[in-house]
Amino acid sequence: MKEFAILINALDSTNKTGLKQEAIETFLAKAPDEDKLWFLALFTGKRPKRKVSTTLLKQWAIEIAGIPAWLFQESYAAVGDLGETISLILPEPVQYKEQPLAVWMEQIKLLELMTEPEKKQYVINAWQNLPHTERFIFNKLLGGSFRVGIAAKSLINAIAGYYKMEASAVAHTIMGEWHPDQVTFDALINGEHIQSHRSKPYPFCLAYALDKELSELGMEGLWQAEYKWDGIRAQLIKRGGEVFIWSRGEELITDQFPEIKDALLLIDGNFVIDGELLVHKDEIVQNFSELQKRLNRKNISRKMLQDLPVVLFAYDLLEWENADWRAKQLSERRQQLEHLFIHNSSHGLRLSPVIHFSDWEELALIRETARLQNSEGLMLKQKESPYHSGRKRGDWWKWKIDPLTLDAVLIYAQKGSGRRSGYYTDYTFAVKDGENLVTIAKAYSGLTDKEIQEVSRFVNNNALEKFGPVRTVKPELVFELAFEGISFSNRHKSGVALRFPRILRWRRDKTVNDIDDIESIKQLIR
Amino acid sequence: MQSRLLQFRPEGIYCVQGKFYIDPWMPVDKAIITHGHSDHARAGMNDYLCHHLTTPILKIRLGDISVQGIEYGETVDINGVKLSLHPAGHIIGAAQVRMEYKGRVAVVSGDYKVQHDGLTTPIEIVKCHEFVSESTFALPVYNWASVEEQNRQLRSWVQNNQAIGKTSVLIGYALGKAQRIMKALEGLGPLNVHYSIAKLNDAYEAAGVRLPDYHTVDLNTDLKTIENGILIVPPSLVDTNLLRKVPHRAEAICSGWMQVRGARRWRAADAGFAISDHADWNGLLQVIKGTQAEQVYVTHGQTAVFEKYLNEIGIPTKAVKTVFGEEEIQELS
Numbered sequence: 056m057k058e059f060a061i062l063i064n065a066l067d068s069t070n071k072t073g074l075k076q077e078a079i080e081t082f083l084a085k086a087p088d089e090d091k092l093w094f095l096a097l098f099t100g101k102r103p104k105r106k107v108s109t110t111l112l113k114q115w116a117i118e119i120a121g122i123p124a125w126l127f128q129e130s131y132a133a134v135g136d137l138g139e140t141i142s143l144i145l146p147e148p149v150q151y152k153e154q155p156l157a158v159w160m161e162q163i164k165l166l167e168l169m170t171e172p173e174k175k176q177y178v179i180n181a182w183q184n185l186p187h188t189e190r191f192i193f194n195k196l197l198g199g200s201f202r203v204g205i206a207a208k209s210l211i212n213a214i215a216g217y218y219k220m221e222a223s224a225v226a227h228t229i230m231g232e233w234h235p236d237q238v239t240f241d242a243l244i245n246g247e248h249i250q251s252h253r254s255k256p257y258p259f260c261l262a263y264a265l266d267k268e269l270s271e272l273g274m275e276g277l278w279q280a281e282y283k284w285d286g287i288r289a290q291l292i293k294r295g296g297e298v299f300i301w302s303r304g305e306e307l308i309t310d311q312f313p314e315i316k317d318a319l320l321l322i323d324g325n326f327v328i329d330g331e332l333l334v335h336k337d338e339i340v341q342n343f344s345e346l347q348k349r350l351n352r353k354n355i356s357r358k359m360l361q362d363l364p365v366v367l368f369a370y371d372l373l374e375w376e377n378a379d380w381r382a383k384q385l386s387e388r389r390q391q392l393e394h395l396f397i398h399n400s401s402h403g404l405r406l407s408p409v410i411h412f413s414d415w416e417e418l419a420l421i422r423e424t425a426r427l428q429n430s431e432g433l434m435l436k437q438k439e440s441p442y443h444s445g446r447k448r449g450d451w452w453k454w455k456i457d458p459l460t461l462d463a464v465l466i467y468a469q470k471g472s473g474r475r476s477g478y479y480t481d482y483t484f485a486v487k488d489g490e491n492l493v494t495i496a497k498a499y500s501g502l503t504d505k506e507i508q509e510v511s512r513f514v515n516n517n518a519l520e521k522f523g524p525v526r527t528v529k530p531e532l533v534f535e536l537a538f539e540g541i542s543f544s545n546r547h548k549s550g551v552a553l554r555f556p557r558i559l560r561w562r563r564d565k566t567v568n569d570i571d572d573i574e575s576i577k578q579l580i581r
Numbered sequence: 582m583q584s585r586l587l588q589f590r591p592e593g594i595y596c597v598q599g600k601f602y603i604d605p606w607m608p609v610d611k612a613i614i615t616h617g618h619s620d621h622a623r624a625g626m627n628d629y630l631c632h633h634l635t636t637p638i639l640k641i642r643l644g645d646i647s648v649q650g651i652e653y654g655e656t657v658d659i660n661g662v663k664l665s666l667h668p669a670g671h672i673i674g675a676a677q678v679r680m681e682y683k684g685r686v687a688v689v690s691g692d693y694k695v696q697h698d699g700l701t702t703p704i705e706i707v708k709c710h711e712f713v714s715e716s717t718f719a720l721p722v723y724n725w726a727s728v729e730e731q732n733r734q735l736r737s738w739v740q741n742n743q744a745i746g747k748t749s750v751l752i753g754y755a756l757g758k759a760q761r762i763m764k765a766l767e768g769l770g771p772l773n774v775h776y777s778i779a780k781l782n783d784a785y786e787a788a789g790v791r792l793p794d795y796h797t798v799d800l801n802t803d804l805k806t807i808e809n810g811i812l813i814v815p816p817s818l819v820d821t822n823l824l825r826k827v828p829h830r831a832e833a834i835c836s837g838w839m840q841v842r843g844a845r846r847w848r849a850a851d852a853g854f855a856i857s858d859h860a861d862w863n864g865l866l867q868v869i870k871g872t873q874a875e876q877v878y879v880t881h882g883q884t885a886v887f888e889k890y891l892n893e894i895g896i897p898t899k900a901v902k903t904v905f906g907e908e909e910i911q912e913l914s
Contacts, residue, residue, distance in 0.1 A: 067842060067845060067846055068845055068846070068850065068851055068852050068853065069851050074851070120721060122721050123890070123893065125889075126720075126721060126886065126890055129720065129883075129886050130720050130721055130722045133720055133722065133841070134722055134841050134842075134843065135841075135843045136842065136843065139841070139842055139843075140722060143721075143722035143723075143724075143840065143841070144721045144722055191842070204846070471843075478847070504847070521885035522885065522886075522889075
């Protein structure tokens with residue numbers, strides 16, 4: 056596991072993509088194949104289920120460290136990661152046991168069959184024989200929640216570079232369904248498992264935010280404009296009579312949308328479609344908050360299907376009759392997509408309409424009205440563009456409408472985790488409700504590191520509580536929040552829910568008297 | 582029960598019978614200074630007293646002041662209070678201030694560490710009735726590796742950079758940390774030191790502490806000479822254009838905060854080394870227990886947590902608000 060520990064350390068300690076790729080290449084050169092396989096498995100989220108509960112791990116660590124439980128909690132709050140906290144509070148290891156990552160994974164899998172005292176003995180023994188970084192990694196492996204600090208694209212590029220392969224081929228092969236027990240590293244990298252799996256999705260093509268004038272894009276006629284929908288971006292696969300729906304997070308969500316699955320099964324042919332899943336009622340796309348009610352449920356009730364009907368808005372065709380169409384031009388793909396939908400009209404399946412416009416000015420006006428359709432803005436796609444893997448500059452642009460904003464005051468702060476542990480980075484904001492304050496949103500991002508440090512100092516000096524994770528502070532610091540949408544909500548005390556709230560800027564020029572009132576905010580809901 | 586020796590006043594920590602302050606943060610008549618870091622040694626006092634190795638540092642930082650320097654263990658009588666200084670192990674000249682009046686003893690320790698760094702006089706644990714302790718790293722997740730291990734890691738990082746043609750930039754507080762880094766890297770090649778550190782090196786050398794040879798560099802003009810070499814700079818240079826001009830550099834932050842992965846990632850330096858001039862968790866406990874104090878006061882750092890814990894293990898403790906700790910904040914930010 057030594058090479059793996061060095062890799063994790065290296066990935067952690069730089070944000071320079073070049074150095075991360077260098078570290079991966081070193082790992083690929085030095086680590087045994089089984090360990091490389093496990094690295095890819097962990098990276099792509101194929102981890103074994105949690106074998107020991109965090110409660111037990113915490114309990115054993117507290118026992119060995121000989122500290123009170125509350126002190127463990129305080130330490131955890133300062134470190135921001137349970138596996139690391141445990142690793143740090145335990146006494147120094149008595150010796151160093153080096154064995155490959157794959158062997159650790161095998162042993163961890165066997166924990167399932169053990170009794171609690173056996174598990175305890177195994178875990179404590181490992182703790183006593185691993186130096187700090189390896190101990191931390193071991194805890195993460197046990198917990199089944201390991202995140203590796205590198206973007207998918209960089210990892211794929213590093214592997215592709217090292218094995219002199221196409222990045223898209225690597226992306227296709229490591230995404231999707233495979234298990235480290237059933238494939239060798241070479242076979243995986245060469246994509247030998249792919250044919251046997253019908254579910255394989257392609258990497259999504261993503262767009263950058265438009266950062267130039269429309270006139271710089273050239274002739275209007277070269278571009279296809281569509282609405283940018285605010286639902287779940289999905290890849291819908293039908294191969295050999297089977298349907299798979301993937302989310303952008305590479306999760307298989309087929310069972311959450313039975314009406315879409317059924318509709319796709321009725322279509323002739325084999326295909327892979329890129330589209331957006333939206334709640335659509337009375338011919339109107341509904342707010343994302345409606346779709347949210349359908350997500351992450353074990354069972355979708357008949358009532359839910361009726362009240363919150365989901366429709367696919369199809370954008371693009373990636374594969375047709377088992378041929379990869381991604382290299383073809385968008386205009387050709389779109390034509391085939393339209394053909395397919397016209398011949399298989401169904402209530403649940405629609406084409407995301409192409410917006411007709413004669414010049415850029417007209418398109419700009421259309422964008423202004425996008426919110427009326429519950430759309431986030433527009434997408435601009437070059438008609439000749441291929442379907443790229445990942446985010447690529449130039450061919451596709453997202454052109455979102457300017458966000459809504461409000462001024463709110465900071466009332467609660469909580470320490471961040473991971474990179475931001477040690478600072479107060481998670482904030483809860485309030486707006487006026489007559490004479491009182493009412494919480495309106497939580498926001499995590501949008502401040503610079505320096506500002507976060509300054510806010511943290513304010514929280515330290517102005518907090519009511521001394522212990523526990525949340526600090527209540529004097530309502531004094533005012534921030535401008537941006538958000539994409541707003542809807543009524545019973546779950547929030549304020550009666551409204553904001554979509555994508557984030558901090559736009561710190562309004563040092565404003566006091567708590569200047570913040571917005573909830574009644575005027577509700578006026579924004581259409 | 583005799584009366585207390587110490588009071589916590591808006592101006593700073595006050596010795597009632599001696600009528601003087603220790604590390605005050607507002608102008609007072611007489612100030613005893615534990616060590617030369619700027620959050621403990623402030624300008625504006627009529628009269629200073631400190632360890633004689635701290636005297637030149639105070640003069641560099643505060644200019645022409647009235648200051649008396651004394652030896653460790655030397656006793657001075659101030660208004661009937663027997664005052665003496667004892668090694669704190671923090672940085673050069675760092676002292677714990679011991680005060681005795683009619684058999685009652687109080688110790689204000691300033692900042693201290695238990696590990697021996699090879700440059701600083703090792704800490705002496707002083708028995709007392711009242712003890713004032715820092716609490717910068719008072720959480721059980723902060724336990725340092727041995728100095729040998731810290732130095733080994735530091736050296737191997739630098740050697741690795743040398744092998745791949747990178748310039749090692751080490752970031753550490755100019756007084757104390759920088760000199761430790763220099764000592765740790767002795768023999769690995771020419772040491773280039775930012776001039777703000779060189780100024781304080783003089784104070785070390787004036788005290789008879791031998792430091793490795795080094796070059797003083799000005800980053801505006803001397804970029805060529807440090808290529809592929811070793812450069813030691815203070816934390817104030819982090820994220821500045823001046824430092825960004827150093828080509829092919831790998832940056833390492835040397836600070837106790839680097840113990841935690843999140844802090845290392847936050848700083849996004851290429852490496853972080855948990856090397857600290859403050860006591861770790863076990864060090865704090867060892868010293869506090871060793872003083873056998875019947876009343877402990879904890880200042881700057883994890884005061885609430887440490888107060889609660891010490892009381893739970895039977896050591897009567899109160900958290901006290903001070904304005905110390907700027908040094909650690911600088912190192913972090």
